[in-house]
Amino acid sequence: MTKQSFEKIILNLQVARKRSHDLYKLGVDLMQYDENYEHAIDEFFRASFNPDQLGWIDWFLYEREGMDGKINKAWKKVGRKKVEICHTIDSLWEIINEAGQDRAFDDRVGG
Numbered sequence: 721m722t723k724q725s726f727e728k729i730i731l732n733l734q735v736a737r738k739r740s741h742d743l744y745k746l747g748v749d750l751m752q753y754d755e756n757y758e759h760a761i762d763e764f765f766r767a768s769f770n771p772d773q774l775g776w777i778d779w780f781l782y783e784r785e786g787m788d789g790k791i792n793k794a795w796k797k798v799g800r801k802k803v804e805i806c807h808t809i810d811s812l813w814e815i816i817n818e819a820g821q822d823r824a825f826d827d828r829v830g831g
Contacts (some may be wrong), residue, residue: 721768727809733761733781741787772819780812 736757740750765774784792784806795802806815 723813726813730777730781730809730812737781769816770820773816776806776812776815776819780806780809 736754740754743750765777769777779794784794786792791807793804794806796805797803806812
């Protein structure tokens with residue numbers, strides 16, 4: 721998958737999630753209708769990415785921004801410093817490419 725295709729997919733998923741959330745706040749629950757799309761997307765991702773990569777993608781899409789709009793951050797230890805990672809689609813792309821190289825991710829901390 722190219723970076724451009726990945727970016728388009730992530731952006732569209734973010735827009736769809738925001739629309740569904742906004743409609744839900746107005747009392748419209750589309751979960752029954754969106755469920756088939758969610759299953760198709762999950763299957764595509766499972767066929768395209770390994771478990772470490774999927775973990776980061778899921779975190780970025782569904783956990784990074786809380787329901788209250790607060791942004792959760794992920795960090796990487798560099799020496800004694802913590803550096804924020806996975807905060808943009810570009811940095812998500814970098815992380816999933818690293819995860820595709822069977823590296824250990826013990827130095828990554830969410831939250």
